[in-house]
Amino acid sequence: MAKNGYASSLDEQQIAQSTYIKPQARLLHDPAVTFEEYQHYAKRTREEQDRLASPKLQWRQIINRSTHKEDALRIDAVPDGKFNNVPEINFANEENRLQISDDEWSNASRAMRTASSGAVFYLITTDILGPYGVGFAMGTLGWGPGIALYTVFGFMAGYSGYLIWHVYLGLDSYEFPCRNYGDLAFRTWGKPARYVTNIMQALGLLLILGQVTIQYGQNISQASRFNLCYIVCPLLFVIAGFFMTQIRTLKNYGLVANFSVWLTVLTIFITMGVMAHSPPNYPISILGSAGATVDSTTITPDAQGNYPPIIHYGGLPAPNLVGSINGLLSGVLAYAGAQLFVEFLAEMKRPRDFLKAMWGAQLFIYAVYLIYGCYVYHFQGQYSYQISYQGISVYGWQTACNMISLIAALIAAGLYGNIGIKVFYNNILMDIFKAPPLINRRGKIFYAAIVPVWWIIAFVIAAAIPDYFGFVSIISASFLLPLTYTLPPLFAIGYDVKKNAQREGEGYDPVTGEVTRHGTTVQRWMRGFMSGGPVQVAQNVWHTIYFFASLAMCGLGMYAAIEG
Template structure:
């Protein structure tokens, strides 16, 4: 849902930028939410196959166009107030001279921009988590593939492509725009024509992604909560299809509320990464693996599921059983348990730092009187 909300923000900003801020920003976001009511009615990922493939090439096209623009035009100084690297680490580096109106030159950092604070650096780390996060969503994609073995090949190819493209593109952007590097990179193009072209291509690609995220999000909600706890009908039944049609607008409405209430894209990414993506990508997998290994190693003779009675037989429980499960296997299993424990604690610690940095960053953003929830003022028009 947060991912859908972020796409509503990015598309809302794109539309407001294309309209040269004549159209109310909240309305720009609302229009994409209403479109989501329609796009979200697609129930099977099979219908998204060729669209998702096209979205990849559209994103690459946006990157190539924007890279050409970055290399031959100055940064889009006017949007740097909210969402640029400089706005997070040192706002003075993006503030124009009060007498001449000239913006500071592009600068680069070899170390921490502010050695006395980790807020900017941790927020930057959360952006990286957002870019690569979501490993547990892969399971949902695999569940709908006709040949699940193909999933591994597709996943590794996609991960390599993302890594190579993101790393190259990020370095290129930072070289030319430095502290003016904007979170939604193509909106940092200063040429209105190329900026509009990138916005329109990216909007189409983002709608495909939003439909995909919404599809997975609603399915997880429906299958794991509605069906398991409330005994709702299966999705392939007539009643299930009706409930799906009703759930989609509710889901997109909540995503719109998130988007319109928090107009700071950079801040919302940090919040989402710290509270959800770090957990689902780095904290929960080792936690679940550790729990499974402990349960398996703690089993004793005579324990297990009794199909005759439907009960699970255990000879003991509590801390004693957990300790036996942790240290009860062969050496390689014990080392694996220690690795998962350290990995999990490190992930939770990172999430804690990320949550602090994200909240502190949001507090700083909302101190700007022009930044507020459900307003017509575009986050790109604060200079």
């Protein structure tokens, strides 16, 4: 007999799972867990979380570590996320997982979820690593293209964040938590996608850490008037990073993240004031200004040593497309934080609140970037340096900005180190080597031991590649563009198609563990793509276009980075 209009042959009616298995009995990334099962537990988790009060970012609790009770869950908790009924055992070991109850398994996941939307706002804005390069990017693009592209890239980065949030809410649960970017890839496209995503994210975070180390090694070198050997400069930054990255939970990072944001804003205000009352730092313009990138004649002094006057462009400054694309790639660094959003969501008590924090942070970042970039370009034109505060000519203020931004960057670099280590830990050490989870004592010791190794690798990268501009172009095109703009629409397509392919009589039965599907895989994909109503179908088409357009931009960016 046909069921719901579909033949009931073995080819077309599939029972993907016939025996109920508890979530804690599964492998950490078990391909036998179906999309429908992830959805079932995600709905239960969202219903529970919606009944919880939104947590507040309370500085006194973070500092004093005072305890409080979660009445809604009736579980004794303290601000660092420990739960009294979470056993101190290694959940990465399957035999150990079989010994714990359903409540203990769920509470182990709840214990990691303590961050508020306020903390996430500060964590996202801590990612302001790129405002100092916006004036430089404007100088390579001109007023019109620069403003337009920053606006488009900023909005699309926010849209990518929305897609990540959308997929996360549909697939994350206490029973099967999504802890990193690769988990979304795994649950929408399978194991190969997870491997590719995790490799890209881990390398991207490590290279960003190296990029920050290069940039702020230059800070220290310039502050010493180049009297200090360059190899020592990034080393000093790395040693300080050892201690900053020991902050393990993102909730506790919220306090220092807030401090970092305002230090960055202070640096911006100082450079704006100095630029308005002093000329550009002409001697270093040849090393990394917009003019050096697109047209070196605009920064070359005459026989008497007089530098050309400041000039501006309404459109692209020269037919040098490679130089303009490289300038744009330095701007992509501005919106590179989307790859961290799953990690932020994974530690939120109410992930549904993430959207307001994300859009608020993106708007703040966009406003800061664009206002500051236009200001720098107005006063310095083609002399806009790739690290703007190093392009001011008053040494005292230059040194002050170097030191203030150094502290802010150390905090941001610590955040990248924190997330990068967690990606490596969760996907390599826990999956392959059965390392203990980070919520118990042994896991915390493992984390502390990995921190210096991670930073040492960043130091090796920084010491070996002092070409800051070229390095930024390479990592932006190879990792940051795909992680921010290419993967989110791909995950959204996979999620929406699988969700909308389900029909009446299909789905997961929590009693028996059965998952019933009708139709072949190809039929289900076609059905899912064309289902959900006109708006959903239009979104599927748009996400497909978005995916291929961003992929093309990655290719163009890599070409420009290599040629430039």
